[in-house]
Amino acid sequence: MANMTGAQALVRSLEDEGVDILFGLPGGVVLPVFDQLYDSSIRTVLVRHEQGAIHAAEGYARATGKVGTCIVTSGPGATNIVTGMADAYMDSTPLVVITGQVATNMIGTDAFQEADITGITLPVAKHSFLLKDARNLPEVVAEAFHIARTGRAGPVLIDMPVDVSRQEMNYEGLGQVRLPGYKPTLKGHKRQIEAAARAILAAKRPLVYAGGGVISAGASKELAQLARENLIPVTHSLMGKGCFPETDKLSLGMLGMHGTRYANYSVCETDLLLAVGARFSDRVTGKLSEFAPHAAVVHIDIDPAEIGKNVRVDIPIVGDCRLVLKELNEILASLRGNKSSPRRDWTAQVEEWKRKFPMGYELEGKLKPQYVVERIYYLTKGKATICTEVGQNQMWAAQYYLYKEPRSFISSGGLGTMGYGFPAAIGAKLACPEKTVFDIAGDGSIQMNIQELGTAMQYKIPVIICILNNQYLGMVRQWQELFHEGRYSYTDMSHQPDFVKLAEAYGAVGMRVNRTEDVRGALQEAMQITDRPVIIDFWVEREAGVYPMVPPGESILNMLGGDLDE
Amino acid sequence: MNKHTIAITVENRPGVLTRVTTLIRRRGYNIDSLAVGATDDPTVSRMTVVVEGDDAIIEQVTKQLYKLIDVIKVVDLTKEHLVARELVLIKVKADHSVRPDIVQIVDIFRARIVDIGRTSLIVEATGDQRKIDALEDAFRPFGILELVRTGKVAMIRGAGEDNRRK
Ligand SMILES: Cc1ncc(C[n+]2csc(CCOP(=O)(O)OP(=O)(O)O)c2C)c(N)n1
């Protein structure tokens, strides 16, 4: 079709892949590419720090299910995206990350701004390409996107030397994907699915444990059908939030370290645990030997390496969660006939636990962080997109807002990256402008990528940052309170900027709230603002804690606090 | 803990060796030996890795290896009937008084002398691990100056093959 440079072909191929938003920040070796972006239909969003670019791309990907993209320069630009790569790898977020590289003849010479970024990111990339010849670009780009979004999704890196950007080549559209070593199993093994179906019908106390894989696979409808038609309660991991409506009678909310009492009790009583798109993280299981002690385990996952990694599995099913659940539902329907489900005892038990051990906190006294989250839930009718930072703020955001839809909760689960939430919120808002997007933040985390206020101002992105300001690295303080005799070693963060003035310095809106009765008004006001970001600095009770809490490494039955009867 | 010999068929692309070894290291497994080389198909390389671990660990290594895009096939050869060979070069101290003894050992092991110095010899041998170990033991009293082993390569006996793209 056309003779062009590598840079032109790169931008053209991104367009051909359907990329609409690209986050980035230029530098020497990516100048030829940025020059092409100047005229492209792709909307390029200039960030203030490359970590912001990659987290924004993650937010975009998590909000839409599409591949998020970003482009940065070599050397420091490239090393600044390493945290985001690790984050996306842990949370199976589809990304294609483009880094500039020094010219091919300079690689290995410690040239100016050279960094071995394919080497540095090797353990945290699903795959990476060092593009040494522009003629391979059409295949490399096609393969990168294919790898990022299929199978267990993840981040893919393309490292592009500057001379390759200038190299003349012939671009005739995206190339063929040829990856003989890469064939994700999508369809589950029929006999295994049948075995799972029989186990479900025979079980007295079955329980679904759903993870982020349900959301990635778009399997919420199938999961809800499974739960409702067979009367199976559902608990979820942090990454699984929104995969099954938390307002449903069958939902037990989150399990694990900061899960609900009733979810953890159910895990300990179940005789059949159906793990769907989940990976038995230590934050979920606590002490492994005491996790689901009475249960046979069915594990459905697209990644064979997850099955049997942490927990012994009785019925492993490798496949796409949606396809497997669909088939499972069909088999169950035919096996069940018109017999009704005999499990009222179990659901009654679960409901009793829910009644007896509800989530709750003391509202008396100073403003409570949990109250702020609850207010956000009621005011948005649970229809917002909630991004979070990391720490107590993240856990309260998980506990006191009921997620009803997939992709409504966007948080750094596996890596626990402070500074993730705000750029992710920017990405999510750009991807879904019709949504109200919040970043529920801590005073510590927000300072890790606060510079993106500049980006949000430049592109008029109205995300609402709610700082649950306890002037502490609160989650760490909580661990010190509980496990280090209250020695608050280097967690007091009371030296902090005036966040209201800081917002105003950027031209954004800043508000401060100290009193419970002002929360609602401030949130309502913030939700009216449509052309710029808002920071609401909530001065909450400094030493509020996240409860229930299972001490690390202990059985998830050993929950501290969160029991109003106690 | 048993030793497992794993054959990994990979795309012959730059960086593939690093990907495999980084993965094995990152997951905390130890490599006893590693040999890499071409196959009859120039786009495909074959790595033979010996790692230590129980069956659960080896299963996890195998699954993790399969996650690498460039890995085509992973076979644990340990349970198969296989031909396994390693090559060793040993530089042994050898003045005139002990040369006949050394030559005799070389004959017994069907090894070869490939270089003769004034006070030393270089001996080359191939065989399975036990034979190489025994040879090393036999030379030790004379004084081993230098020793290199290639690491094991292995192949299933009979018509079974494990190199192809499927
Ligand atoms: C980049 C990074 N550094 C350190 C940590 C360890 N850490 C986990 S929670 C936390 C405290 C976060 O403080 P803040 O953002 O104020 O949230 P809070 O817990 O007070 O709500 C820290 C330091 C982390 N998760 N990420």
Ligand SMILES: [Mg+2]
């Ligand atoms: Mg804090």
